[in-house]
Amino acid sequence: MRGLSCERLLYLHKNHPELKAKTQKLNSLIGRRNGFVKELIISHLANGLKFYKIQESDTLSSAAKTGELINEDNVFIQRPLFLFEKIYSSLDFIIKKEGKVYCYSVQARTAGKKSRVNSLGYQIAIAHLAGLKIEDVLLVTLNPDYDRGKELSVEKLLHIESVRDVIFEELPFFNNGINQINNKFPKVEEPPAKLDRKCIRGSVCVFFEHCFPDVNSSKIMEIGGMHLDDKLELISEGKTSLDDLPEDFELNDFSKMQLSTNSGKKTIVDYTGLREFFDTLQYPLYFTDFEAIQPAVPVYKGTSSYRQIPFQYYLIKYLSDGSFIESSFLPLNNEDPREGFLYSFIENTEGEGSIIVFDKTSEIKMLRELLKAFPEKTPEVEDRIERIVDLKDPFDQMMFYHYEMKGSKTLKSIISVVKKEEYYKNLEIANGGSASFLFELYLYGILDKSHEELKSDLIEYCKTDVVSMVEIVDFLKRIIGYNGKS
Ligand code: SF4
Incomplete structure (x- = not known):
């Protein structure tokens, strides 16, 4: 939900998705691993139900197909899509049994003490605003206490918890965020790029390279032992070289040594x-x-x-x-x-x-x-x-x-x-x-x-x-x- 704090991201997402950074090799391997976990869970939970996967080519047809399938019963719908005014959300899957709709989110991590439901909250809020009557919202993670036997038991591997109450308690908050996006969206002109913490919060924004093509080659980014937030703050203040650092800027010993070698392009050797x-x-x-x-x-x-x-x-x-x-x-x-x-x-x-x-x-x-x-x-x-x-x-x-x-x-x-x-x-x-x-x-x-x-x-x-x-x-x-x- 970085879009809540960046209109430019919403604009780029809608108008120039091709500018998103290409997935790095490591991330694509992680994606394949997570995909495998998801498929395993889906085949287990979809057992005995009519299975559908939404794979229409555009948002409107996907939302229409979801609406059509939701009228059936005993169904498992993968990637259902819900449209509310100008924004949409897609869930991992929903199951409709005996007329009741259960929304599922799968996370390929082990179950923790406190579940993070923020982005799921927005997805559920959009489905809710789009008119979906939700019986329960279930978060599926992996059970850290399951020790595999000779054969894998998917049932024992899964940890399924209801997060409906947590999300519905916060529904006004999520709805407010959605209204904000609806009001900001879509901009006719590309909003200007502003470098700050929102660009890297949680993970680096997919449009980062497009917005700030010179940042990664900036000398400030090469300072060792300094948090990325602090580097971005310096760059956003217009500092591009190591000479721009304020004299009273606090550096750790490693950064000080690095700066001393950078200025003279020296090598440090502690012979003793x-x-x-x-x-x-x-x-x-x-x-x-x-x-x-x-x-x-x-x-x-x-x-x-x-x-x-x-x-x-x-x-x-x-x-x-x-x-x-x-x-x-x-x-x-x-x-x-x-x-x-x-x-x-x-x-x-x-x-x-x-x-x-x-x-x-x-x-x-x-x-x-x-x-x-x-x-x-x-x-x-x-x-x-x-x-x-x-x-x-x-x-x-x-x-x-x-x-x-x-x-x-x-x-x-x-x-x-x-x-x-x-x-x-x-x-x-x-x-x-x-x-x-x-x-x-x-x-x-x-x-x-x-x-x-x-x-x-x-x-x-x-x-x-x-x-x-x-x-x-x-x-x-x-x-x-x-x-x-x-
Ligand atoms: S990099 Fe920053 S400014 Fe650019 S779209 Fe992403 S969040 Fe917005």
């Missing part, structure tokens, strides 16, 4: 700090990276929705003589990967030596999660956790910064400085999120990629992360002239 960091490393060095899924629909026995499940690692073991051994784990079958993952990781990291990861929080979390399923491996897992060294630490502690990192301390921004090339540019999978969603879609059986293709893309991505870490360590050692403990 880096030397001390390398002194803590013990050979052999195990460089590794884990990938995990958090499937919305539990795919393995004994797991619940969004439980983190590691499914892949890549490991490079470096010996002090410069030789190395590579190993990896990635099962491409429908069997639970956790046991194989843990046992093979333990075996491949047996003995002594530092285990180097980038941002240890997630790897430690995954190992601890695995311990819950395999407590018999507690001594081994505790030993591996103890040996973990975080390669992100020297960057967090500002031991190295190059102005081309543009305020970012991610593995990708560091390696692009180290290798002077876009290391990840040609990869099919370019981030951990995509790797995770692709594997999840594969498990649901809805991935349009062959096993071989997926396997090779996943290995390539995970390996690139690990090789990047090796390159970064070599690079840092080189620039400080590190030849081993003094």
Whole structure:
């Protein structure tokens, strides 16, 4: 309902929908995952009812078709559309049974303590104003307490709660918002763009690129460690370069360091700090990276929705003589990967030596999660956790910064400085999120990629992360002239 605070958005939505930003690859994977969850729920709840899906080509015909179908009984109508004056709303689905209408909203998240019904409230208010008599409004989410058995029970997976009273209590508020939109809409001329928090509230507006094409390349956007809201506020005040920042503007230490390098295009190197960091490393060095899924629909026995499940690692073991051994784990079958993952990781990291990861929080979390399923491996897992060294630490502690990192301390921004090339540019999978969603879609059986293709893309991505870490360590050692403990 961003439209309530932006007339321009309403205008663009109506007149220039083609200007909306294209869906990013990751978002489209999330969309496919959510679509799978929705379809699963629909096929379960539509069972025994006459099923219709509204797919007319325009708003008026969709509203007319909905009106026609709603006269039937024992029906399930997917994507019904309701028109009130100049605005319309589409619901996930409605069920009409014994003359009573039940409106449903599906959210592919686990049931929380407090349900967020704001945008659903507007949708229901429009249907209500359009004349729909509503018996109940039901919110369908996923039950976090359902542990899957051998077979999936969709009935137990679902959490269905009535939010009718919450929405109907607030109906005057929603109606007021709808009237405001009706009065503002449609504008004949494109209202001017005004940059403020409404453009990014919740998520970035789909017209952001169109309204503010220069903002993303602004130097202000490159300031690390600063909230997006604050950056937009500075830009909306007309500040475009780092020199425009007010002298008394409060910056954290990282931003201050970044600004000091930007002005002179310098590199910061803390020779002592880096030397001390390398002194803590013990050979052999195990460089590794884990990938995990958090499937919305539990795919393995004994797991619940969004439980983190590691499914892949890549490991490079470096010996002090410069030789190395590579190993990896990635099962491409429908069997639970956790046991194989843990046992093979333990075996491949047996003995002594530092285990180097980038941002240890997630790897430690995954190992601890695995311990819950395999407590018999507690001594081994505790030993591996103890040996973990975080390669992100020297960057967090500002031991190295190059102005081309543009305020970012991610593995990708560091390696692009180290290798002077876009290391990840040609990869099919370019981030951990995509790797995770692709594997999840594969498990649901809805991935349009062959096993071989997926396997090779996943290995390539995970390996690139690990090789990047090796390159970064070599690079840092080189620039400080590190030849081993003094
Ligand atoms: S980016 Fe901001 S100004 Fe432009 S349409 Fe969206 S909310 Fe309105």
